[in-house]
Amino acid sequence: MKSILLIIPYFGQWPLWFDAYLTSVKHNPTINWLCPTDCKIPEEYPENIKFLKTDIKRLNKHVNQVVGCNVPLTPRKFCDLKPAYADIFEEEIKAYDFWGFCDLDIIWGDIRQFMTPELLANYDIISSRKEAISGHFNLFKNTHVLNTLYRKIPNYKKLFEYPEFQWTDEQVLTRCLKEHPNFINLSLKIYWETILCNQERGRDSHQEYEYNKWKWENGKMICLKTNQNVMYLHFINWKRTMQYSEVLYRDQPDFFYISFNGMHYQLHSIIQRRKRDFINIFKGYNIQEKQRIRRLKLKSFLKKMKRKLKLN
Structure with a gap:
Protein backbone atom coordinates (compact mmCIF):
# COMPACT_ATOMS: atom_id res chain seq x y z
CA MET A 1 0.00 0.00 0.00
CA TRP A 192 -7.92 15.14 -12.65
CA GLU A 193 -10.72 13.38 -14.45
CA THR A 194 -13.59 14.06 -12.08
CA ILE A 195 -14.68 15.89 -8.93
CA LEU A 196 -14.03 13.67 -5.90
CA CYS A 197 -15.60 15.88 -3.25
CA ASN A 198 -19.08 17.42 -2.97
CA GLN A 199 -20.35 19.26 -6.00
CA GLU A 200 -23.37 21.40 -6.81
CA ARG A 201 -24.45 22.44 -10.30
CA GLY A 202 -21.25 21.02 -11.76
CA ARG A 203 -18.98 22.98 -9.40
CA ASP A 204 -17.06 21.59 -6.48
CA SER A 205 -17.41 22.76 -2.90
CA HIS A 206 -20.13 25.43 -3.13
CA GLN A 207 -23.14 24.41 -1.05
CA GLU A 208 -26.62 25.83 -0.87
CA TYR A 209 -27.84 26.70 2.64
CA GLU A 210 -29.41 23.33 3.43
CA TYR A 211 -30.31 21.18 6.41
CA ASN A 212 -29.61 17.46 6.72
CA LYS A 213 -28.11 16.96 3.27
CA TRP A 214 -24.82 15.44 4.46
CA LYS A 215 -24.19 12.61 6.90
CA TRP A 216 -20.87 11.29 8.13
CA GLU A 217 -21.22 7.67 9.23
CA ASN A 218 -18.46 5.24 10.21
CA GLY A 219 -15.89 6.86 7.95
CA LYS A 220 -18.20 7.49 4.97
CA MET A 221 -19.35 10.92 3.78
CA ILE A 222 -22.84 10.43 2.38
CA CYS A 223 -25.14 12.75 0.45
CA LEU A 224 -28.58 11.87 1.79
CA LYS A 225 -30.31 13.22 -1.31
CA THR A 226 -28.55 10.78 -3.65
CA ASN A 227 -27.27 8.14 -1.19
CA GLN A 228 -23.84 8.48 -2.81
CA ASN A 229 -20.63 8.97 -0.87
CA VAL A 230 -17.76 11.30 -1.70
CA MET A 231 -14.14 11.39 -0.62
CA TYR A 232 -14.80 14.45 1.52
CA LEU A 233 -17.18 17.32 2.15
CA HIS A 234 -15.53 20.70 1.60
CA PHE A 235 -17.78 23.36 3.14
CA ILE A 236 -15.97 26.41 1.76
CA ASN A 237 -18.92 28.80 2.05
CA TRP A 238 -20.53 27.12 5.06
CA LYS A 239 -17.63 28.03 7.33
CA ARG A 240 -19.05 31.57 7.32
CA THR A 241 -22.44 30.33 8.49
CA MET A 242 -21.31 27.49 10.77
CA GLN A 243 -22.40 28.43 14.32
CA TYR A 244 -22.06 25.27 16.39
CA SER A 245 -20.83 21.68 16.53
CA GLU A 246 -22.16 19.04 18.89
CA VAL A 247 -19.42 16.60 17.86
CA LEU A 248 -16.70 15.85 20.42
CA TYR A 249 -13.73 13.68 19.47
CA ARG A 250 -13.62 12.03 22.90
CA ASP A 251 -17.17 10.71 22.39
CA GLN A 252 -16.04 8.71 19.32
CA PRO A 253 -19.37 9.13 17.51
CA ASP A 254 -20.53 6.68 14.84
CA PHE A 255 -22.38 9.35 12.88
CA PHE A 256 -23.32 13.02 12.70
CA TYR A 257 -24.99 15.37 10.25
CA ILE A 258 -23.54 18.48 8.62
CA SER A 259 -25.77 21.43 7.80
CA PHE A 260 -24.92 24.95 6.72
CA ASN A 261 -25.14 26.27 10.29
CA GLY A 262 -23.78 23.40 12.36
CA MET A 263 -22.83 19.77 12.97
CA HIS A 264 -25.45 17.82 14.86
CA TYR A 265 -26.82 14.40 15.86
CA GLN A 266 -30.54 15.01 15.38
CA LEU A 267 -32.18 15.65 12.03
CA HIS A 268 -33.99 18.94 11.49
CA SER A 269 -37.76 18.63 11.25
CA ILE A 270 -39.71 18.75 7.99
CA ILE A 271 -41.10 22.15 8.99
CA GLN A 272 -37.58 23.52 9.56
CA ARG A 273 -36.43 22.15 6.21
CA ARG A 274 -39.39 23.58 4.30
CA LYS A 275 -38.91 26.96 5.94
CA ARG A 276 -35.26 26.91 4.92
CA ASP A 277 -36.16 25.91 1.36
CA PHE A 278 -38.52 28.90 1.17
CA ILE A 279 -35.83 31.31 2.46
CA ASN A 280 -33.38 29.91 -0.12
CA ILE A 281 -35.67 31.07 -2.92
CA PHE A 282 -34.88 34.66 -1.96
CA LYS A 283 -31.66 34.51 0.08
CA GLY A 284 -30.03 31.22 -0.81
CA TYR A 285 -26.33 30.97 -1.58
CA ASN A 286 -26.80 30.63 -5.33
CA ILE A 287 -29.21 33.60 -5.35
CA GLN A 288 -26.72 35.73 -3.43
CA GLU A 289 -23.94 34.69 -5.83
CA LYS A 290 -26.00 35.74 -8.85
CA GLN A 291 -26.70 39.10 -7.21
CA ARG A 292 -23.02 39.56 -6.37
CA ILE A 293 -21.96 38.79 -9.96
CA ARG A 294 -24.57 41.21 -11.35
CA ARG A 295 -23.26 43.95 -9.05
CA LEU A 296 -19.69 43.32 -10.22
CA LYS A 297 -20.74 43.41 -13.87
CA LEU A 298 -22.63 46.66 -13.32
CA LYS A 299 -19.66 48.18 -11.52
CA SER A 300 -17.35 47.15 -14.38
CA PHE A 301 -19.77 48.55 -16.97
CA LEU A 302 -20.01 51.89 -15.16
CA LYS A 303 -16.21 52.15 -15.00
CA LYS A 304 -15.95 51.55 -18.76
CA MET A 305 -18.61 54.18 -19.43
CA LYS A 306 -16.78 56.74 -17.27
CA ARG A 307 -13.54 56.09 -19.15
CA LYS A 308 -15.29 56.55 -22.49
CA LEU A 309 -16.88 59.81 -21.33
CA LYS A 310 -13.47 61.15 -20.23
CA LEU A 311 -11.94 60.27 -23.59
CA ASN A 312 -14.72 62.09 -25.40
Whole structure:
Protein backbone atom coordinates (compact mmCIF):
# COMPACT_ATOMS: atom_id res chain seq x y z
CA MET A 1 0.00 0.00 0.00
CA LYS A 2 1.35 3.42 -1.01
CA SER A 3 1.85 5.72 1.99
CA ILE A 4 0.35 9.23 2.01
CA LEU A 5 1.09 12.33 4.09
CA LEU A 6 -1.25 15.33 3.93
CA ILE A 7 0.23 18.63 5.15
CA ILE A 8 -2.06 21.21 6.71
CA PRO A 9 -0.45 24.17 8.56
CA TYR A 10 -2.95 26.00 10.76
CA PHE A 11 -2.36 29.07 12.92
CA GLY A 12 -4.61 31.09 15.20
CA GLN A 13 -7.48 29.23 16.85
CA TRP A 14 -8.98 25.84 15.99
CA PRO A 15 -12.33 26.10 14.19
CA LEU A 16 -15.44 25.04 16.08
CA TRP A 17 -15.77 21.86 13.96
CA PHE A 18 -12.21 20.68 14.70
CA ASP A 19 -13.34 17.69 16.82
CA ALA A 20 -15.47 16.51 13.90
CA TYR A 21 -12.45 16.91 11.61
CA LEU A 22 -10.32 14.78 13.95
CA THR A 23 -13.05 12.14 14.10
CA SER A 24 -12.98 11.83 10.31
CA VAL A 25 -9.16 11.69 10.37
CA LYS A 26 -9.24 8.78 12.84
CA HIS A 27 -11.38 6.78 10.43
CA ASN A 28 -8.64 7.00 7.77
CA PRO A 29 -5.94 5.13 9.73
CA THR A 30 -3.75 4.42 6.66
CA ILE A 31 -3.48 8.14 5.78
CA ASN A 32 -1.25 10.49 7.79
CA TRP A 33 -1.52 14.20 8.47
CA LEU A 34 1.14 16.74 9.48
CA CYS A 35 -0.14 19.93 11.10
CA PRO A 36 2.38 22.69 11.91
CA THR A 37 0.55 24.97 14.34
CA ASP A 38 0.66 27.47 17.16
CA CYS A 39 -2.76 26.35 18.44
CA LYS A 40 -3.17 24.43 21.68
CA ILE A 41 -2.59 20.74 21.00
CA PRO A 42 -5.78 18.75 21.78
CA GLU A 43 -5.69 16.46 24.80
CA GLU A 44 -6.98 13.60 22.66
CA TYR A 45 -6.38 13.13 18.96
CA PRO A 46 -5.83 10.32 16.41
CA GLU A 47 -2.46 8.57 16.11
CA ASN A 48 -2.31 9.36 12.38
CA ILE A 49 -2.08 13.14 12.83
CA LYS A 50 1.16 14.76 13.99
CA PHE A 51 1.17 18.28 15.40
CA LEU A 52 4.36 20.22 14.79
CA LYS A 53 4.42 22.95 17.42
CA THR A 54 5.84 26.20 16.04
CA ASP A 55 4.93 29.82 15.37
CA ILE A 56 4.65 31.81 12.16
CA LYS A 57 7.77 33.88 12.82
CA ARG A 58 9.97 30.81 13.32
CA LEU A 59 8.41 28.93 10.40
CA ASN A 60 8.68 32.03 8.19
CA LYS A 61 12.44 32.10 8.71
CA HIS A 62 12.70 28.44 7.69
CA VAL A 63 10.44 29.00 4.65
CA ASN A 64 12.58 31.90 3.43
CA GLN A 65 15.73 29.80 3.65
CA VAL A 66 14.17 26.95 1.67
CA VAL A 67 12.46 28.89 -1.13
CA GLY A 68 15.16 31.57 -1.39
CA CYS A 69 13.03 34.67 -0.98
CA ASN A 70 11.30 36.82 1.65
CA VAL A 71 7.78 35.50 2.08
CA PRO A 72 5.39 37.74 4.08
CA LEU A 73 3.90 34.68 5.78
CA THR A 74 0.33 34.85 7.04
CA PRO A 75 -2.31 32.11 7.50
CA ARG A 76 -3.78 33.02 4.09
CA LYS A 77 -0.36 33.18 2.37
CA PHE A 78 0.21 29.48 3.14
CA CYS A 79 -2.03 28.70 0.16
CA ASP A 80 0.56 30.18 -2.22
CA LEU A 81 3.22 28.00 -0.61
CA LYS A 82 1.35 24.70 -0.95
CA PRO A 83 3.31 23.54 -4.03
CA ALA A 84 6.52 24.01 -2.01
CA TYR A 85 5.43 22.00 1.05
CA ALA A 86 7.59 18.99 0.17
CA ASP A 87 10.65 21.24 0.08
CA ILE A 88 9.69 23.13 3.23
CA PHE A 89 8.88 19.98 5.21
CA GLU A 90 11.54 17.80 3.60
CA GLU A 91 12.38 15.82 6.72
CA GLU A 92 8.75 15.01 7.50
CA ILE A 93 7.90 13.61 4.05
CA LYS A 94 10.90 11.32 3.61
CA ALA A 95 9.14 8.10 4.63
CA TYR A 96 6.11 8.57 2.34
CA ASP A 97 5.34 7.58 -1.24
CA PHE A 98 3.02 10.56 -1.74
CA TRP A 99 2.69 13.94 -0.07
CA GLY A 100 -0.12 16.39 -0.51
CA PHE A 101 -1.95 19.44 0.74
CA CYS A 102 -5.49 19.91 1.94
CA ASP A 103 -7.74 22.26 3.94
CA LEU A 104 -9.32 22.25 7.38
CA ASP A 105 -12.87 23.21 6.35
CA ILE A 106 -13.41 19.56 5.49
CA ILE A 107 -14.98 16.40 6.87
CA TRP A 108 -13.26 13.36 5.41
CA GLY A 109 -14.95 10.32 3.99
CA ASP A 110 -13.14 7.11 3.03
CA ILE A 111 -10.05 8.42 1.25
CA ARG A 112 -8.70 4.99 0.25
CA GLN A 113 -11.96 4.16 -1.53
CA PHE A 114 -11.00 6.88 -4.03
CA MET A 115 -7.20 6.83 -3.79
CA THR A 116 -6.99 3.27 -5.06
CA PRO A 117 -3.77 1.25 -5.47
CA GLU A 118 -4.21 1.48 -9.27
CA LEU A 119 -4.50 5.26 -9.17
CA LEU A 120 -1.45 5.69 -6.93
CA ALA A 121 0.60 3.27 -9.04
CA ASN A 122 -0.09 5.02 -12.33
CA TYR A 123 -0.11 8.77 -11.65
CA ASP A 124 2.38 11.40 -10.51
CA ILE A 125 -0.20 14.03 -9.53
CA ILE A 126 -3.76 13.38 -8.33
CA SER A 127 -6.34 16.14 -7.89
CA SER A 128 -9.86 16.05 -6.46
CA ARG A 129 -10.97 18.71 -8.96
CA LYS A 130 -11.75 18.29 -12.64
CA GLU A 131 -9.00 19.54 -14.97
CA ALA A 132 -7.42 21.65 -12.22
CA ILE A 133 -5.12 21.46 -9.22
CA SER A 134 -7.14 21.38 -6.00
CA GLY A 135 -6.07 23.41 -2.99
CA HIS A 136 -8.31 21.32 -0.73
CA PHE A 137 -6.87 17.93 -1.79
CA ASN A 138 -3.95 17.23 -4.09
CA LEU A 139 -1.33 14.50 -4.05
CA PHE A 140 2.18 14.44 -5.54
CA LYS A 141 4.52 11.50 -5.88
CA ASN A 142 7.47 11.93 -3.53
CA THR A 143 10.21 12.50 -6.10
CA HIS A 144 12.79 15.24 -6.48
CA VAL A 145 11.15 16.46 -9.69
CA LEU A 146 7.75 16.89 -8.09
CA ASN A 147 9.05 18.12 -4.75
CA THR A 148 10.81 21.00 -6.52
CA LEU A 149 8.23 21.50 -9.27
CA TYR A 150 7.26 24.90 -7.88
CA ARG A 151 10.68 26.26 -8.83
CA LYS A 152 9.75 25.88 -12.52
CA ILE A 153 6.85 28.34 -12.09
CA PRO A 154 7.92 31.56 -13.86
CA ASN A 155 8.57 34.30 -11.30
CA TYR A 156 7.58 32.03 -8.43
CA LYS A 157 9.68 34.14 -6.03
CA LYS A 158 7.67 37.26 -6.93
CA LEU A 159 4.44 35.33 -6.38
CA PHE A 160 5.69 34.13 -2.99
CA GLU A 161 6.89 37.61 -1.98
CA TYR A 162 3.68 39.43 -2.92
CA PRO A 163 1.79 40.16 0.33
CA GLU A 164 -1.63 39.18 -1.03
CA PHE A 165 -2.68 35.68 -2.01
CA GLN A 166 -1.83 34.98 -5.68
CA TRP A 167 -3.61 31.63 -6.23
CA THR A 168 -0.28 29.92 -6.89
CA ASP A 169 -1.55 26.58 -5.58
CA GLU A 170 -4.54 26.27 -7.92
CA GLN A 171 -4.74 28.74 -10.80
CA VAL A 172 -1.05 29.38 -11.45
CA LEU A 173 0.09 25.77 -11.10
CA THR A 174 -2.84 24.53 -13.21
CA ARG A 175 -1.98 26.92 -16.05
CA CYS A 176 1.68 25.90 -15.92
CA LEU A 177 0.88 22.19 -16.07
CA LYS A 178 -1.37 22.74 -19.07
CA GLU A 179 0.55 25.38 -21.02
CA HIS A 180 4.14 26.01 -19.94
CA PRO A 181 6.98 24.12 -21.70
CA ASN A 182 8.87 23.74 -18.40
CA PHE A 183 6.06 21.48 -17.21
CA ILE A 184 4.79 19.90 -20.43
CA ASN A 185 8.25 18.56 -21.24
CA LEU A 186 8.26 16.60 -17.98
CA SER A 187 5.45 14.37 -19.33
CA LEU A 188 3.83 14.05 -15.92
CA LYS A 189 0.88 11.70 -15.52
CA ILE A 190 -1.93 13.72 -13.95
CA TYR A 191 -5.27 12.41 -12.71
CA TRP A 192 -7.92 15.14 -12.65
CA GLU A 193 -10.72 13.38 -14.45
CA THR A 194 -13.59 14.06 -12.08
CA ILE A 195 -14.68 15.89 -8.93
CA LEU A 196 -14.03 13.67 -5.90
CA CYS A 197 -15.60 15.88 -3.25
CA ASN A 198 -19.08 17.42 -2.97
CA GLN A 199 -20.35 19.26 -6.00
CA GLU A 200 -23.37 21.40 -6.81
CA ARG A 201 -24.45 22.44 -10.30
CA GLY A 202 -21.25 21.02 -11.76
CA ARG A 203 -18.98 22.98 -9.40
CA ASP A 204 -17.06 21.59 -6.48
CA SER A 205 -17.41 22.76 -2.90
CA HIS A 206 -20.13 25.43 -3.13
CA GLN A 207 -23.14 24.41 -1.05
CA GLU A 208 -26.62 25.83 -0.87
CA TYR A 209 -27.84 26.70 2.64
CA GLU A 210 -29.41 23.33 3.43
CA TYR A 211 -30.31 21.18 6.41
CA ASN A 212 -29.61 17.46 6.72
CA LYS A 213 -28.11 16.96 3.27
CA TRP A 214 -24.82 15.44 4.46
CA LYS A 215 -24.19 12.61 6.90
CA TRP A 216 -20.87 11.29 8.13
CA GLU A 217 -21.22 7.67 9.23
CA ASN A 218 -18.46 5.24 10.21
CA GLY A 219 -15.89 6.86 7.95
CA LYS A 220 -18.20 7.49 4.97
CA MET A 221 -19.35 10.92 3.78
CA ILE A 222 -22.84 10.43 2.38
CA CYS A 223 -25.14 12.75 0.45
CA LEU A 224 -28.58 11.87 1.79
CA LYS A 225 -30.31 13.22 -1.31
CA THR A 226 -28.55 10.78 -3.65
CA ASN A 227 -27.27 8.14 -1.19
CA GLN A 228 -23.84 8.48 -2.81
CA ASN A 229 -20.63 8.97 -0.87
CA VAL A 230 -17.76 11.30 -1.70
CA MET A 231 -14.14 11.39 -0.62
CA TYR A 232 -14.80 14.45 1.52
CA LEU A 233 -17.18 17.32 2.15
CA HIS A 234 -15.53 20.70 1.60
CA PHE A 235 -17.78 23.36 3.14
CA ILE A 236 -15.97 26.41 1.76
CA ASN A 237 -18.92 28.80 2.05
CA TRP A 238 -20.53 27.12 5.06
CA LYS A 239 -17.63 28.03 7.33
CA ARG A 240 -19.05 31.57 7.32
CA THR A 241 -22.44 30.33 8.49
CA MET A 242 -21.31 27.49 10.77
CA GLN A 243 -22.40 28.43 14.32
CA TYR A 244 -22.06 25.27 16.39
CA SER A 245 -20.83 21.68 16.53
CA GLU A 246 -22.16 19.04 18.89
CA VAL A 247 -19.42 16.60 17.86
CA LEU A 248 -16.70 15.85 20.42
CA TYR A 249 -13.73 13.68 19.47
CA ARG A 250 -13.62 12.03 22.90
CA ASP A 251 -17.17 10.71 22.39
CA GLN A 252 -16.04 8.71 19.32
CA PRO A 253 -19.37 9.13 17.51
CA ASP A 254 -20.53 6.68 14.84
CA PHE A 255 -22.38 9.35 12.88
CA PHE A 256 -23.32 13.02 12.70
CA TYR A 257 -24.99 15.37 10.25
CA ILE A 258 -23.54 18.48 8.62
CA SER A 259 -25.77 21.43 7.80
CA PHE A 260 -24.92 24.95 6.72
CA ASN A 261 -25.14 26.27 10.29
CA GLY A 262 -23.78 23.40 12.36
CA MET A 263 -22.83 19.77 12.97
CA HIS A 264 -25.45 17.82 14.86
CA TYR A 265 -26.82 14.40 15.86
CA GLN A 266 -30.54 15.01 15.38
CA LEU A 267 -32.18 15.65 12.03
CA HIS A 268 -33.99 18.94 11.49
CA SER A 269 -37.76 18.63 11.25
CA ILE A 270 -39.71 18.75 7.99
CA ILE A 271 -41.10 22.15 8.99
CA GLN A 272 -37.58 23.52 9.56
CA ARG A 273 -36.43 22.15 6.21
CA ARG A 274 -39.39 23.58 4.30
CA LYS A 275 -38.91 26.96 5.94
CA ARG A 276 -35.26 26.91 4.92
CA ASP A 277 -36.16 25.91 1.36
CA PHE A 278 -38.52 28.90 1.17
CA ILE A 279 -35.83 31.31 2.46
CA ASN A 280 -33.38 29.91 -0.12
CA ILE A 281 -35.67 31.07 -2.92
CA PHE A 282 -34.88 34.66 -1.96
CA LYS A 283 -31.66 34.51 0.08
CA GLY A 284 -30.03 31.22 -0.81
CA TYR A 285 -26.33 30.97 -1.58
CA ASN A 286 -26.80 30.63 -5.33
CA ILE A 287 -29.21 33.60 -5.35
CA GLN A 288 -26.72 35.73 -3.43
CA GLU A 289 -23.94 34.69 -5.83
CA LYS A 290 -26.00 35.74 -8.85
CA GLN A 291 -26.70 39.10 -7.21
CA ARG A 292 -23.02 39.56 -6.37
CA ILE A 293 -21.96 38.79 -9.96
CA ARG A 294 -24.57 41.21 -11.35
CA ARG A 295 -23.26 43.95 -9.05
CA LEU A 296 -19.69 43.32 -10.22
CA LYS A 297 -20.74 43.41 -13.87
CA LEU A 298 -22.63 46.66 -13.32
CA LYS A 299 -19.66 48.18 -11.52
CA SER A 300 -17.35 47.15 -14.38
CA PHE A 301 -19.77 48.55 -16.97
CA LEU A 302 -20.01 51.89 -15.16
CA LYS A 303 -16.21 52.15 -15.00
CA LYS A 304 -15.95 51.55 -18.76
CA MET A 305 -18.61 54.18 -19.43
CA LYS A 306 -16.78 56.74 -17.27
CA ARG A 307 -13.54 56.09 -19.15
CA LYS A 308 -15.29 56.55 -22.49
CA LEU A 309 -16.88 59.81 -21.33
CA LYS A 310 -13.47 61.15 -20.23
CA LEU A 311 -11.94 60.27 -23.59
CA ASN A 312 -14.72 62.09 -25.40
